[in-house]
Amino acid sequence: MIKSIASYVALPLTICFLLYVSFSSDESIELGTYSTKGLVLNYTVSQDANVKDNVLASNEANKSFSPYLGKSFVGFKEALAFKESGGNYASVNTYGYLGKYQFGKETLKMIGIHNLKQFLNNPKLQEKAFMANAARNKWILRRDIKNFVGKRINGVLVTESGILAAAHLAGPGSVKKYLRSYGIDNFSDGFGTTVEYYMKKFSGYDTSTVKPNRLAKAI
Structure with missing residues (x-):
């Protein structure tokens, strides 16, 4: 019992003694003598390290502009706009086609x-124009x-969204x-x-919200 008490007392006393010696020493560490010269220091992490493929950004023009819209109708029209103009409302191409949807x-x-x-x-009028044209094309087709x-x-599966996208590109007559x-x-x-x-390219989107309308107008 006495030996156990002595061992518990001896350990703190030893630690205190070592601390006293270290702080009372006249020697000090001169940091100026240390250098990283000549060492290879590379902290760059590769772009895809520990990142899943499905969250990496893509710069390819044929990819959907956003990974979050999926096959929704908004995803449909925004993907189409991205293909047509990069989503630029002020775009005018060399053939005179205008706006976000050309x-x-x-x-x-x-x-x-x-x-x-x-x-x-x-921009609001351009969005109305897209909806009116899609409704008109859906009625014709x-x-x-x-x-x-x-x-x-x-080999290409025919879908309603593919038909409407092609009609936007070429007109409903060419799609027929x-x-x-x-x-x-x-x-x-x-x-x-x-x-x-x-x-x-535009197969399988949900275009059910587009209602066929022979007389659809943007204004």
């Missing part, structure tokens, strides 16, 4: 827009949507020709983008 002048006239300057400077959705043409010729009549625009490409 509308042609004749299409704008059909949905009630005649003032192009006003159109370019009004209503029978083709019924007859072809779920089928495959040249593509579907009814089973892909033989495949319109391409001035940049070489085809109906089939848009059918594939």
